[in-house]
Amino acid sequence: MPFLFVVRRALLAGLLLLPALGVRGQKAPAVAPRVANPAWLEALVATSPVLRQHHVGVALADAATGEKLYEFNADRYFTPASTMKLFSIYAGLHMLSDSVPSLHYVVRHDSLLFWGTGDPTLLHGDVPSRRAFTFLQNRPEKLFYAAVPSVPAYGPGWTWDDYNYYYQPERGPFPIYGHTVRFYGQAGQPLPRVAPRFFRPLTEAVAAGTPNPTNDHIRRPELENRFFAYPGTAKWVDETPFRTSPALLQQLLQDTLRRPVGVVPFRLRPQDSVRVVRGLPVDSLYRRLLRVSDNFLAEQLLLLCSSRLGPDSLSTVRPIRVMQKLFLADLPDVPRWVDGSGLSRLNLLTPRTMTGLLLKLHQEVPEARLLSLLATGGGQGTLRRRYRPVAGRAWLWGKTGTLTNNHNLCGYLRTKSGRLVAFSFFNNNLPGNDAPVRTEMERILTQVRERL
Structure with missing residues (x-):
């Protein structure tokens, strides 16, 4: 039932x-x-x-x-x-149930339309799942992402100026990489290693001696996906949320799946048979x-x-x-x-x-x-x-x-x-x-x- x-x-x-x-x-x-x-x-x-x-x-x-x-x-x-x-x-x-629903999809002729269930594990850095990734990568149909209506990026009563910190990523219907970028810095190196690599061109080194009032390794402007790396005196790791959008998700999916992904309005038809791809066990x-x-x-x-x-x-x-x-x-x-x-x-x-x-x-x-x-x-x-x-x-x-x-x-x-x-x-x-x-x-x- x-x-x-x-x-x-x-x-x-x-x-x-x-x-x-x-x-x-x-x-x-x-x-x-x-x-x-x-x-x-x-x-x-x-x-x-x-x-x-x-x-x-x-x-x-x-x-x-x-x-x-x-x-x-x-x-x-x-x-x-x-x-x-x-x-x-x-x-x-x-x-x-006992496993996470990773995505919903319907097949229409030679096209596969898919949309999110909220599953946060797709290529997540700590609880990673590749099941949705493998499914999309291996399907023969043309891929189209449908942006299902969802919640605002931040919840009611959240602290807006925590946008730069790992503990407050944006919410969304189809997360990827946990909606964060990970930076791995070394002493004496102006630019850290960046994961995913997609964000490497968007990362800039801050000149030595620049004031750093918050003592953060990475700072991002509130409304932009630009990341400024401050020089460190020791090895460090930082995790910073990125701003989400259907357009950015399309770019990230195409970059990691190595195949085209279109974006279409979300609209179900009476004859559509909605199916689900299962993910990790819920206890994970x-x-x-x-x-x-x-x-x-x-x-x-x-x-x-x-x-x-x-x-x-x-x-x-x-x-x-x-x-x-x-x-x-x-x-x-x-x-x-x-x-x-x-x-x-x-x-x-x-x-x-x-x-x-x-x-x-x-x-x-x-x-x-x-x-x-x-x-x-x-x-x-x-x-x-x-x-x-x-x-x-x-x-x-x-x-x-x-x-x-x-x-x-x-x-x-x-x-x-x-x-x-x-x-x-x-x-x-x-x-x-x-x-x-x-x-x-x-x-x-x-x-x-x-x-x-």
Whole structure:
């Protein structure tokens, strides 16, 4: 049965969608009476001199039973930052199958028209897929790219002057190279090596001694694809987003496929049979997205979900609405969810809502798979330097969320007694350096591990 038909029927009837492959049937979290907050934990949080100057919220619950173990400001709204990526993952688990849809296409006589699903992996530098590339390279028909209607390059509430930095590439329906250029510099060499090579002629060396107020190796004018390389005194690597457009995509595809690619308006005919090319296993995408907190992959994941709701346009609003209506209506507080990555400061969550989502994930996804997707304390990603294993055994798996003046952490921790605890620990409006807050969070959560 087509996925779009199922969604429409569910919206009309108020039913639930069937979970995607690998997700157990959804059931409501167990409702347990709130227990009194442990006095020792209340003292650690409420009287901490490190935490007292900013907005703090904590919610802990038993992952197996849903029992509330501790709450502090758990019903107040916070800027979640990148912890919002867990909502995007939850959408993917319900809307996608076990592999990524890489592109849609139709064949008309001697022509093949193709368009994007939002798949970010085509020739990506970290999670590369060549399946769509090989498909297009080997097809006998003439190739034509159709620019399907999609979202603006930047999400609502994003910081516009971060356009030059690796963590904020432009969104789009048919990404290539992760929408970034990689530069590899050597001391004493005025020009770095450039990948893809297409952008080498657009890269210029800045004269030695030129002021560099931002200390960036590469600067790009806001509205242009020109890259200025500042000389370095040591080996360096930089990754800078490029401005996207259908015309540039056409050039990049022709350059890498070594064959002509036309561009046509997107228009489906009643007789068209839309087909899909499958890509990487979804967990490859989810794991990279969560462990290193990849904003671009998270944004594109919502577009992939949108592609399952119909191939004629890509939107972040559509999958968010479907998820909130069909799967998230029973969360403690209504989340304000506006993007896939958490880059937007318009997102708002309460700690108990995030912990509620963690309970849902634990109930619907096999535990081993779920924990393998997250960063592991002392292991990899954003937690590699903290929450180190004890006696060789990991005990914390989580997702960080950091914006200027905000640092959050949510996930799961295993106590000494063997209990798995779902937790959310939010810190907003920090007055300065967040390093002391990270250290204090680790101290408190270590005590949770020891004493709960």
